[in-house]
Structure formats: C-alpha cells, structure tokens
Amino acid sequence: MTKLKTDLLIIGAGSGGLSVAAGAVQMGASVILLEAHKMGGDCLNFGCVPSKALIASGKAAYAQSHASVYGVADVTPKVDYAAAKDHVADVIEQIKPVDSQERFEAMGVRVIREYGRFISPKEVQAGEFVITARRIVIATGSSPLVPPIPGLENVPYETNETIFELRDKPGHLLVIGGGPIGMEMAQAHRRLGCEVTVIEGMKALGNDDPEMAAVVLERFAAEGIEIAEDAMAAEIRGKLGAIEVEAKDGRVFKGTHLLMAVGRAANIDKLDTEKAGIETTRRGIKVDAGMRSTNRRVYAIGDVAGGLQFTHMAGYHAGLIIRSALLGLPAKERTSHIPWATYTDPELAHVGLTEEGARKEHGGNLEVVRFPYSHNDRAIAERKTEGLIKVMVVRGRPVGASIAGAQAGELINLWAFILANNLKMKHVANMVAPYPTLGEINKRVAGAYFSPKLFDSPMVKRVVRFVQGWLP
Numbered sequence: 001m002t003k004l005k006t007d008l009l010i011i012g013a014g015s016g017g018l019s020v021a022a023g024a025v026q027m028g029a030s031v032i033l034l035e036a037h038k039m040g041g042d043c044l045n046f047g048c049v050p051s052k053a054l055i056a057s058g059k060a061a062y063a064q065s066h067a068s069v070y071g072v073a074d075v076t077p078k079v080d081y082a083a084a085k086d087h088v089a090d091v092i093e094q095i096k097p098v099d100s101q102e103r104f105e106a107m108g109v110r111v112i113r114e115y116g117r118f119i120s121p122k123e124v125q126a127g128e129f130v131i132t133a134r135r136i137v138i139a140t141g142s143s144p145l146v147p148p149i150p151g152l153e154n155v156p157y158e159t160n161e162t163i164f165e166l167r168d169k170p171g172h173l174l175v176i177g178g179g180p181i182g183m184e185m186a187q188a189h190r191r192l193g194c195e196v197t198v199i200e201g202m203k204a205l206g207n208d209d210p211e212m213a214a215v216v217l218e219r220f221a222a223e224g225i226e227i228a229e230d231a232m233a234a235e236i237r238g239k240l241g242a243i244e245v246e247a248k249d250g251r252v253f254k255g256t257h258l259l260m261a262v263g264r265a266a267n268i269d270k271l272d273t274e275k276a277g278i279e280t281t282r283r284g285i286k287v288d289a290g291m292r293s294t295n296r297r298v299y300a301i302g303d304v305a306g307g308l309q310f311t312h313m314a315g316y317h318a319g320l321i322i323r324s325a326l327l328g329l330p331a332k333e334r335t336s337h338i339p340w341a342t343y344t345d346p347e348l349a350h351v352g353l354t355e356e357g358a359r360k361e362h363g364g365n366l367e368v369v370r371f372p373y374s375h376n377d378r379a380i381a382e383r384k385t386e387g388l389i390k391v392m393v394v395r396g397r398p399v400g401a402s403i404a405g406a407q408a409g410e411l412i413n414l415w416a417f418i419l420a421n422n423l424k425m426k427h428v429a430n431m432v433a434p435y436p437t438l439g440e441i442n443k444r445v446a447g448a449y450f451s452p453k454l455f456d457s458p459m460v461k462r463v464v465r466f467v468q469g470w471l472p
C-alpha cells in the first residue's frame with residue numbers, strides 16, 4: 001500500500017469532479033482525482049453530448065422530409081444509422097481532450113484511474129493507494145435505474161450507456177420511460193426512421209408544466225411517435241427483434257428493441273460510505289445546504305447528491321465547494337435560479353417556480369403572463385410557431401419562467417440571469433431586442449405584463465390628457 005496525502009480528494013471525474021479539480025488546483029490546492037471508468041463521466045460519454053449529437057442527426061433528417069413548406073421539395077432522407085453513430089462518436093472525440101487525464105495532469109492534478117472506497121472517516125482506498133485528505137468530494141454521479149420488471153432479465157435492452165454504440169437501426173424502438181431522456185431518444189430515433197413507442201407509467205414529461213409539455217406531445221403525435229401513458233410495464237418477454245412489453249392493464253406493446261429510461265440511481269454502492277459515517281438516502285448521499293455529508297470532512301456534489309441532475313447543477317455545486325472547502329467561505333445551495341431544458345423539438349425549458357408551485361407559494365399575489373410564438377415574426381418566417389413563453393411574476397419580479405418552443409433552451413438563459421440576480425420585469429422591458437429574433441418573445445412577454453397596467457390605467461390616461469392639454 002502506498003500512502004498519499006492531499007488537500008482535496010475528488011472521487012469521480014465527471015462534470016462535477018472535473019470542475020472542482022480544475023478550480024482547486026488553479027487556486028493552489030493539492031488535488032487527487034479518482035476515476036474508475038471514463039474521464040468526463042456521463043455527460044461526455046453517455047449523456048448530454050451523445051444525446052445532443054444524435055438529436056442533431058434526427059433534425060437533419062427531419063429537415064429533408066419537411067422542406068416543402070419552404071418551397072424546397074420534401075425528400076425521404078437516406079439515413080445511415082451507423083454513420084449517425086460515427087458522428088456521435090466524433091463529437092465525443094472532439095470534446096474529450098477538455099476532460100482528459102493529460103489535461104488535468106498538465107494542470108497539476110494527480111489522476112488515479114481506480115475506484116475509490118472509504119476505509120475510515122478520513123481515508124479512501126484506490127487500488128494500491130490509501131489517501132488521506134483535508135477535504136473529500138464525492139462526485140460519483142448516477143447510473144441508469146433498471147427496475148426488476150418480471151422477464152427483463154431474459155430480454156436484451158439498451159440504456160443510455162449502450163444505445164449510442166448500437167449500430168443496427170432498430171425497426172421499432174420501445175422506450176420505457178417518458179422523461180426527458182426517453183423522450184429525447186424517442187424523437188431522435190423516430191426522425192432517423194424507426195417506429196417508436198414510449199411506454200410511460202404515469203404522464204409523459206410529467207415533471208414539466210402540463211401546458212408546456214402539451215406543446216411537445218402534440219408534435220410527437222404529429223411525427224407518429226406512439227405515447228402510451230398510464231402504462232406501467234408489468235412484464236417483458238421475447239428476444240431481440242421481437243420484444244413485448246405488457247402493461248399492468250393488459251395492453252401489449254410490440255417492438256424490435258427496448259430502451260430502459262425510467263430514471264437514475266446514485267452511484268454509492270462501491271463507496272463503502274458506512275465506514276466513513278456518511279449517511280445515504282434513497283436518492284443518494286445525504287447533504288446539508290452547503291453540500292456537506294454527515295461526515296463534516298466529506299462533501300457530495302452533482303447527481304450523487306440526489307437533487308437536480310444536470311451537468312450545470314454539478315458545475316454550480318463545484319463553485320460552492322471551492323468557496324467552502326478551499327476558501328473557507330459560507331456556501332449555501334440555492335435551486336430557485338437553476339434552469340433546465342429538454343432538447344426535444346420543440347424544446348422545453350424552465351427556471352424557478354412552475355405556475356403550480358408559484359400559485360402554492362404566492363397565491364393571490366401571482367400574475368402569470370404568456371406570449372405565443374405564433375406572434376413572433378421570426379418564428380412565423382421560419383414556420384416554428386408552436387409554443388409559448390409564460391412567466392410567473394410576483395409584485396413586478398419574475399419567480400419562474402417556462403418556455404416550450406423553438407430554441408427554448410437558449411431563450412431561457414435570459415430568465416436564468418434575471419432570477420439569479422433577482423431582477424425585475426422592468427429590466428426585461430427596458431431591453432431592446434434585435435428584430436426579428438425569437439428572443440423578442442422575452443421582451444414581448446414583459447410587454448404583456450406591463451400593457452394592461454399602462455393602457456388600462458385611468459391614471460395614465462389622465463396624465464396623458466393633462467400633458468396633451470399643455471403641449472403647444
């Protein structure tokens with residue numbers, strides 16, 4: 001056994017772990033980083049990056065078959081599914097160097113390619129090393145949750161860890177799980193020429209505001225994606241090429257391939273957390289508002305901390321750790337300004353409180369304003385008029401914003417900025433947006449908030465009449 005000592009030990013080199021490592025080493029701390037599998041974690045290898053790359057392939061195919069509306073003949077796209085996967089692999093290759101062992105070692109981080117597991121409250125074993133650290137950060141992420149549905153053990157299935165390497169195009173993809181991951185993959189595959197059925201135990205996109213989710217669901221139906229809701233998978237049978245999923249109510253769905261996308265399980269199994277006095281819950285490592293575990297020397301960030309599971313959340317957590325563990329400053333997690341987006345077409349994006357949440361929290365003080373894409377000139381020009389923005393406002397201050405429509409993930413950035421800085425609707429109204437951009441919907445929704453106050457106000461009318469009376 002080789003003993004090592006360091007200021008900061010980070011377990012897991014995904015979005016969260018890499019961000020902490022880069023920040024900490026550049027600020028002068030000694031850092032050891034453990035990674036048992038691929039540098040870059042889920043986001044680079046099995047998550048955000050490959051999924052967005054495959055979605056881009058789907059978009060390219062869809063554009064070919066839906067061009068006549070622009071005066072360009074529709075053609076049936078010749079999809080080469082394996083080549084689309086080459087494109088996905090190439091995109092990963094391009095981004096990979098940023099997360100590579102070489103880059104982090106060049107920064108001064110000691111990278112050890114082993115699993116880390118606690119052997120005491122202060123020590124972690126990784127292969128032949130026993131590491132003691134002033135502070136330890138668990139950033140081990142999550143894995144696909146695969147529930148024990150009867151029969152599944154005998155049927156081949158894909159998860160997000162395998163689907164991007166599948167090279168034979170599924171004839172009919174069955175997707176169990178209608179959350180963001182399942183829905184993104186469903187649409188990408190449909191557009192690449194597969195039949196697709198989404199089997200969802202409750203409601204598809206059920207974590208989103210139903211009014212916004214409906215925009216996406218309508219498009220899915222138009223594209224021929226079958227969505228079976230309230231269909232809890234009870235039994236799975238068959239073999240590759242002929243798979244059947246039977247729901248509790250007796251409905252049977254038939255397909256050639258199966259993708260399991262029912263949720264995520266925190267990666268805590270291999271950590272031996274009990275040896276370090278670190279409590280866990282069903283969702284992951286139990287942490288306080290400062291991301292500290294029940295062992296004061298150990299923090300947990302990103303997916304394994306059991307909160308919002310996004311790359312930008314892990315990055316945000318990393319910033320908190322730098323403040324707290326390195327600079328000794330107070331750091332408290334806040335989620336009211338964290339946006340998220342689902343990259344279906346149309347996209348869904350959200351930040352802050354949903355309408356339902358805002359109503360519960362603010363009751364009669366809540367005003368909800370909407371503006372539809374169909375009144376945006378750029379959206380009309382590009383024939384992308386489905387969708388809307390809605391903003392939840394309390395006494396002039398937005399407390400949440402939801403967008404369903406083209407580029408929603410880009411457009412939500414403004415509202416993430418507004419909420420992060422506690423700004424008001426007047427700040428959005430003061431902005432001049434270039435014409436014609438989709439971004440004008442942000443300004444127009446602020447206009448929709450102020451218009452009734454301005455145009456329906458007897459006081460404003462009186463002032464105008466008074467001023468007009470004085471003008472020569």
Ligand SMILES: Cc1cc2nc3c(=O)[nH]c(=O)nc-3n(C[C@H](O)[C@H](O)[C@H](O)COP(=O)(O)OP(=O)(O)OC[C@H]3O[C@@H](n4cnc5c(N)ncnc54)[C@H](O)[C@@H]3O)c2cc1C
Pocket residue numbers: 011012013014015016017034035036037038039040041042043044046047048049051114115116117139140141142160181267270271301302303304309310311312313314343
């Ligand atoms: C299909 C899919 C699409 C997604 N799309 C998006 C998106 O568009 N936008 C977005 O924001 N988020 C997206 N996500 C979520 C995002 O990928 C995660 O939130 C993010 O990767 C979490 O980062 P992390 O650092 O917590 O964990 P990870 O990135 O998963 O990194 C954890 C790392 O720890 C390693 N590890 C685990 N246990 C140990 C151990 N004991 N010792 C050493 N190493 C260990 C793992 O091998 C892994 O590399 C997507 C996820 C999936 C599955």
